[in-house]
Amino acid sequence: MSEWYYIWLALGITWAVLGGFMLMLNRRRITAERAVRELEPGGGAS
């Protein structure tokens, strides 16, 4: 296989893993912030 196949494979996996992990954590941050807000007085949760 061409050397570019291996180059793009290594770069693509790196970008995908880092990007995916960043998105996952960001989504978890939004969920956690929302959960905290809901517990504050007047936040909607009892």
Added chain:
Amino acid sequence: MDTSYSDIAAVPQRPRWLLPFGIFATLFLIASQAAALLMSAPDRDMGHLQKILYVHVPSAWMSMIAPAIVFVASVLYLWKRQAKHDMVAAAAAQVGIVFIGLTLIQGSIWARPTWGIWWTWDPRLTTTAILFLIYAGYLALRAFAEDEDQRARWSAAVGIMGFLNVPIVYMSVRWWRTIHQVQSTPDTMDATYKLGLRLNAFAFLFILIFLIALRYYIARLERARTAVLEERTLAGDKIHV
């Protein structure tokens, strides 16, 4: 009466620098990757495969820095018994294992066209795989231990002992010289390779700092929420007694 955060603990506030820094780190990484890929000429021996250097080496460095953060935070936890140190250690371990995993995958992809194999039990590869397993064990331990203090103490012990493998990973290429090359130095690299590698080393460092800070902030939010819910449950129990 509602138990609010003000009764138990301060609401964890998102650091104002966190998201702007994340955007900066991402843009810096994109720019550094583009600059390194466009600037670097083919290597005499490896040709364009040399470009994998700009993700593999910075990932490998982060695979040593993250365990160092776990180590320092674990020592601080055992010394001061403050939950924040345990949370920092856990955040660094979770982010660290991503970089260790990436290092192994990138190395394997690089090995196939240069060594002719995807994997070999070379000391550098083997010790890095052991490092991955140590932090997988660390995270598994955290997932299974239910008592918060016990989890923090055990994790700190693993975090300290696990770090002992990092110098072994680093020195493995010098102690047992097999197929993996020894570390390059600035003197043995072309100037454009050096610049590209330095840019990407900082880019990966910024990403590492951002991810650990983000994970730590999430842990604080989740801990504060759990504390309020537990307090409310206790308050509810008292009413029913």
